[in-house]
Amino acid sequence: MTKNNKISVRQIFIMFIVITLSPTIRVFPTSCAQFGKTAAWVGPIIATACLVLLTCVLTAIFKSGKFRDLGDVFEKLTGKVVSKVLLTLYLLWATLLFLLYIRYYAERPMSTIFPYVNIRYFIVSMMILVFIAAHGRLEAFARLAEIAFIIFIVTFLIFFVFLIPTIKPRNMLPVTYLDAFPALKSAFPVVSIFGYLTPFFFLGAQISDKEKLFLKSKKLVIFLFIISTMTVVCVVGSLGYRTTGRMPMPFFSAMKLVNVLQSFDRLETAVLAIWVVADFILIVAFALIIVNILKSLFRVTEPKHYATPVVFLGYIGGIYLAVGRFELEAYSSSILCYTLNTVFGFGVPLALLGIGKLRKLL
Amino acid sequence: MAELIIVFLALIILSARDMKKLADSGLMFELATYVLLTAAVITLGSIYMLNPEQTSIIRYVLNVFHVSE
Numbered sequence: 001m002t003k004n005n006k007i008s009v010r011q012i013f014i015m016f017i018v019i020t021l022s023p024t025i026r027v028f029p030t031s032c033a034q035f036g037k038t039a040a041w042v043g044p045i046i047a048t049a050c051l052v053l054l055t056c057v058l059t060a061i062f063k064s065g066k067f068r069d070l071g072d073v074f075e076k077l078t079g080k081v082v083s084k085v086l087l088t089l090y091l092l093w094a095t096l097l098f099l100l101y102i103r104y105y106a107e108r109p110m111s112t113i114f115p116y117v118n119i120r121y122f123i124v125s126m127m128i129l130v131f132i133a134a135h136g137r138l139e140a141f142a143r144l145a146e147i148a149f150i151i152f153i154v155t156f157l158i159f160f161v162f163l164i165p166t167i168k169p170r171n172m173l174p175v176t177y178l179d180a181f182p183a184l185k186s187a188f189p190v191v192s193i194f195g196y197l198t199p200f201f202f203l204g205a206q207i208s209d210k211e212k213l214f215l216k217s218k219k220l221v222i223f224l225f226i227i228s229t230m231t232v233v234c235v236v237g238s239l240g241y242r243t244t245g246r247m248p249m250p251f252f253s254a255m256k257l258v259n260v261l262q263s264f265d266r267l268e269t270a271v272l273a274i275w276v277v278a279d280f281i282l283i284v285a286f287a288l289i290i291v292n293i294l295k296s297l298f299r300v301t302e303p304k305h306y307a308t309p310v311v312f313l314g315y316i317g318g319i320y321l322a323v324g325r326f327e328l329e330a331y332s333s334s335i336l337c338y339t340l341n342t343v344f345g346f347g348v349p350l351a352l353l354g355i356g357k358l359r360k361l362l
Numbered sequence: 363m364a365e366l367i368i369v370f371l372a373l374i375i376l377s378a379r380d381m382k383k384l385a386d387s388g389l390m391f392e393l394a395t396y397v398l399l400t401a402a403v404i405t406l407g408s409i410y411m412l413n414p415e416q417t418s419i420i421r422y423v424l425n426v427f428h429v430s431e
Contacts, residue, residue: 099419120365131376294399300392305380309399312373316403320410322420331420336429 006208011142013213013220014149016197017227019282021152022101022275023193024228025251029235031333033244036186039179040236040244041172043186044228050187050346051194052221057349058201059214064362069204071296077355086348087297093344094199094293095313098286100332102126102318105279107325112272123318126283127311133284134291134307138206141284148277155274159267160230162258167237190228192338195345200285202292248329287311366411370404 032040067073074083106122114122133141175183204210235254236244244250255268290310295303322328331337356362377400384393417425 096419096423294395298391298395300389300395302384302387302389302392305384305392305396306399308373308376308380309396309403312369313403313406315369316407316410317419320419322418327418327420331424334424334429336424336427 006206007139007142009207009209009213009216010220011146012200012203012207012210013197013217015142015145015281015285016200017220017224018145018148018152018278019196019285020193020224021227022104022278022282024231025271025275026104026249027189027193027332028228028232029244029250029254030247031189032186032232033236033241033250034186035188036182037179037241038172039175039183040186040241041229041233042175042179042183043188044190044225044232046183046187047190047194047228048221048225050191051197051224054194054197054346054349055214055217055221057353058198059211060353060362061349061356062201062204062213063211065211066361067204069292069296070198070201071293072204073201073352074296077352077359077361084297087293090199090202090344091290091293091297093340094286094290095317097196098283098290098310098314099317099321100328101279101282101286102314103321103328104332105276105283106318107328108272108275108279111325120319123315126280127315127318129280130284130287130314131307131311133280134287134311135304138203138288141281141288145281148274148281151274152278155270156227156230159255159258159271160234162260162267163234163238163254166254166257167234168240169237171237171240172233188338188342192341192345194224195341198345198349199289199293202289202296205292283314287314363412366408369407369411373400373403 028044029040032043036043061067061073067076071083071087074086078086102123105126106119109122110117110119133144201207201210209216231251235250238254238257239247239250243253247253252268252271255271256265258267259265287307287310291303291306294300294306294310300306322331353362377396381393381396384396
């Protein structure tokens with residue numbers, strides 16, 4: 001697993017799957033239903049194909065072993081000036097996502113169980129944990145993600161098993177060639193979330209076998225494909241695309257349908273609990289990514305200390321990011337958000353691969 | 363105002379610890395960058411905490427890209 005205080009590419013991929021779970025629950029069912037209608041479930045399938053392509057691109061970039069991390073790739077392939085511009089853009093993008101997920105985390109207890117509590121209490125409690133984790137060892141954090149991953153598998157399995165009987169095929173069929181364009185549109189939000197794999201390679205110096213990304217991630221890509229597709233299938237199949245597309249949290253509404261022998265229900269509370277863990281891992285991951293982008297941008301050797309201002313930025317920015325939940329959703333469901341994620345997650349690595357091949361550096 | 367003072371006091375105390383470590387290690391460029399980043403956070407925090415009525419960060423981003431809700 002770990003080698004010379006480094007983490008393996010498998011652990012990075014597990015971390016990536018865990019951080020996609022929070023957006024999977026929140027974004028996938030609603031956006032896929034809105035765009036794809038009965039073909040909503042095709043979106044994650046198309047998005048997985050794009051993810052496989054991304055792993056191939058990243059493997060092609062790193063297999064030569066010439067590059068330490070993504071910042072190093074920028075510099076060696078595009079030159080100093082362009083690489084600084086790219087790093088600054090990635091820094092802004094990662095910071096926006098960091099603040100967005102802090103605020104989303106804090107809004108959730110406020111909109112469910114603690115409506116009259118000041119949002120600052122939730123943000124402070126999270127930022128204290130983020131501060132500790134961001135100053136700690138990456139290997140320990142990767143192991144936490146692995147444990148969380150197992151808990152998520154079990155929870156999702158229970159969810160799928162109990163929800164399968166409530167799925168109505170008429171909510172997802174028929175799908176014909178006329179649904180090709182809606183299916184492609186429904187893949188867009190999923191693709192934009194899968195693009196979060198790319199910024200993990202700013203931690204590249206701490207990843208031991210990144211040149212084997214494609215080989216080591218095969219099983220995990222299949223797992224992510226099953227999770228994302230089944231989430232959409234279960235929710236849209238149970239509630240229908242019209243209802244799902246209009247609900248803020250269709251995943252929870254679908255979970256409320258689970259009732260075994262009139263004695264086993266209210267599974268949504270378990271999901272709420274693991275969702276907080278997923279948010280913690282997501283926020284810490286973005287904090288580490290920001291710190292490593294700063295390392296590449298300023299060419300510093302001891303980046304860990306930079307976690308302190310980043311955490312404080314998280315507190316201040318988390319509060320002043322948006323006035324309320326509606327503003328958060330206005331951004332995260334906008335084409336702008338999907339486009340930025342897709343450009344930084346997929347577009348830039350593809351362009352780098354092209355540049356590298358043209359300049360014969362790859 | 364009280365929140366601003368508490369947040370910045372906490373930031374200064376924790377930053378001082380990091381700065382001491384960086385100075386002891388002789389990493390002067392890292393120290394200068396650290397001070398720059400901390401100053402940027404303090405400036406941003408002051409702008410927002412002293413004037414919370416102003417445009418939220420998301421509204422600002424959406425306006426920059428001309429995105430309507």
